[in-house]
Amino acid sequence: MGSEYFDYIRDLLKDRSGLAVSLDKTYLIDTRLLPVARKHGYDTIVDMVKALKIRHNEALVVEIAEAMNTHESLFFRDVxxxxxxxxxxxxxxxxxxxxxxxxxxxxxxxxxxxxxxxxxxxxxxxxxxxxxxxxxxxxxxxxxxxxxxxxxxxxxxxxxxxxxxxxxxxxxxxxxxxxxxxxxxxxxxxxxxxxxxxxxxxxxxxxxxxxxxxxxxxxxxxxxxxxxxxxxxxxxxxxxxxxxxxxxxxxxxxxxxxxxxxxxxxxxxxxxxxxxxxx
Ligand SMILES: C[S@@+](CC[C@H](N)C(=O)[O-])C[C@H]1O[C@@H](n2cnc3c(N)ncnc32)[C@H](O)[C@@H]1O
The missing domain is CATH 3.40.50.150 (Vaccinia Virus protein VP39)
Known part of the structure; x- marks a missing residue:
């Protein structure tokens, strides 16, 4: 993914949920956002970002932020x-x-x-x-x-x-x-x-x-x-x-x-x- 598209996703995540994604974590963007892109009819994450840059889609932005969150939890975690x-x-x-x-x-x-x-x-x-x-x-x-x-x-x-x-x-x-x-x-x-x-x-x-x-x-x-x-x-x-x-x-x-x-x-x-x- 080109840096222009990475920067767009990084800024969106920081702005929406506070999530900080460094360049070495781009694999997370790939694995978690490709299914979101496909679900919305885009072949690639870059295509999805290009579309978002042209026209804002709030529901999709929320979905992107949500897909990047880690929800791991357990009962009595760490005791x-x-x-x-x-x-x-x-x-x-x-x-x-x-x-x-x-x-x-x-x-x-x-x-x-x-x-x-x-x-x-x-x-x-x-x-x-x-x-x-x-x-x-x-x-x-x-x-x-x-x-x-x-x-x-x-x-x-x-x-x-x-x-x-x-x-x-x-x-x-x-x-x-x-x-x-x-x-x-x-x-x-x-x-x-x-x-x-x-x-x-x-x-x-x-x-x-x-x-x-x-x-x-x-x-x-x-x-x-x-x-x-x-x-x-x-x-x-x-x-x-x-x-x-x-x-x-x-x-x-x-x-x-x-x-x-x-x-x-x-x-x-x-x-x-x-x-x-x-x-
Ligand atoms: C790893 S879980 C931690 C769950 C639990 N506190 C624990 O320790 O097991 C992190 C949670 O933080 C939530 N989260 C991430 N960013 C958030 C934000 N800006 N405001 C509120 N919750 C957020 C995620 O949706 C996720 O469910």
Missing amino acids: EPFELFKNIILPQVLQRRKDTRRMRIWCAACSSGQEPYSLAMLLHEEAHRLSGWNMEIVATDISHSVLARAKEGLFSQFEVQRGLPVQMLVKHFAQEGDYWRISDKIRKAVTFKAFNLLTDPRGLGRFDVVFCRNVLIYFDLETKRKVLDALGGVIAPDGVLFLGSSESTIGLTEQLWPVEAGLGVYKHTGSPPSLAELP
Whole structure:
């Protein structure tokens, strides 16, 4: 593909979803966008780009941005963040919010729902401590197709075998042919919405805990900075941010700082939550 066409796709992706594609990743453009081009009647990606340059086609642009996203996710991904959430962060929030009895969690790039449903299952395990509490899990993603899957709550055998403890599978899922459907109780504990992390999140309200895992890795430095600053604006002063294991706030924002090195949990600079204060 000539550089003129590569530049067009690269700019479109950065503009729409923040995805940064370097020249060494052009193979990704080829493998993911050729099927889109063919579906729309073009022989090549270059033909599709030429047509888009002549006449804008919003539906096609959305499809291109969507096709380039990576939606890989699994239940209780990396295990440790969920252990930390359950054993340390949740007790802290329950203590700090004991007057309002309200806790808000945001999964900011939730893909097909494994992350927010993992949190909903954990909260279900803690139900004895949450009586009278208003617990809210808001789960968002830019992709309408993964959100539709997440809302459906139907997972393949392969998906439920990745990270989901068998007791939780038995307790919260019912088999439907080759698939497993999550219980209504867990499904209804999560509110799914479309949201682009490149836009202002303040309309979603303020959160005690934000999971924004395994999405910043796809952005360039400038976009990571903007997104982290925006997240800082909606995380409560004593709230926390969970990032993916290869992501960090260091060198990107002054607002959020690791609670402790290597844990993947971040707090507002100078704010109270620290693991040391825990029992
Ligand atoms: C690799 S998945 C991560 C899923 C989950 N957080 C996890 O760690 O398993 C990345 C998700 O980020 C979403 N995404 C990419 N760009 C986005 C943006 N600008 N705003 C919101 N979501 C975005 C993709 O659609 C995809 O579902």
